[in-house]
Amino acid sequence: MTDVATAPTEASGETRPRRLALVASKGTLDGAYPPLILATTAASLGWEAGVYFTFYGLDIINERRLQKLKVAPLANPSGPVHYMPNLLGALPGATAAATAMMRKWMSDASLPTVPEFVDMARGLGVRFFACSTTMGVMGVAADDLVKGADIAGAAAFLDYAADADVQLFI
Template sequence: MSATTPEPITKVSVIISRGSLDGIYPGLIMANGARAEGIEANLFFTFFGLDAVHTKRIEHIKVATVGNPGMHIPTLLGGLPGMSALATHMMNKKMHELDIPPISEFIEMIGDTGAGMYACKASVDMFGLSKDDFVPQIQDIITVGEFYERAAGGQIIFT
């Protein structure tokens, strides 16, 4: 390798902190894509990002139509009953056409790639949850200090 070639990335730790559809998918895609390239990957779910691995919520992740300028829907319209459900339905349909797996299936697949998946202890305590509330792919509930230990030697991506 020549002196000008940048060091390849060999390890990433992706933090998922939001619980909306658009808050969860990018982190999952980054982690899954890393594994496909042979890069070691860890996923750390914190705050509302925990919904992505919460057995009762994983099938009900929605896209926000209020406070989300990217949707290009006026705030008043976005707040009408059913708007978020409609937007979520349309986005899920589009993703299905593109063969992007639903979140539950995606989490299962990422587990099969050998990526590590962890829940943030502070958030778990705050929401009054326990390990039983999460999908089996969640290996452990860890503190921020333990997260940094596991992330050692790699890049950290916050989403």
């Protein structure tokens, strides 16, 4: 257990830190946690970590929206209100109730909130890529993003991911 985890580079044979490349595509409260947990953990292990936030996933690094991520109970048989007929998830207030319940779960388990996780990840140097196409399609301005996010397209992310040891789409 004396060697730090590194991967050999193609040309020189020298080693570099391991790298994690994630695509975060979901903008729900429950969908925001997995990429943030994995990226934070990777950085804690001494890896480089980068997350490409695309489509609804961009909400996770949108200052106007990251405090307001929700859990959708409709068509979600595993959600916090799974014991109710799923169709009731369409009722007014059902999304708010499921969201409140999940927030309580997280808080009771001492898990950080999404904004706290975003800060933790940034503090460890996790790289945030904001999908420029999503910004254009959904009308997100550069000022809406959390500080330190790089606006980038697919080619830039693939260039980063090509040198990654672990790549996941979430």
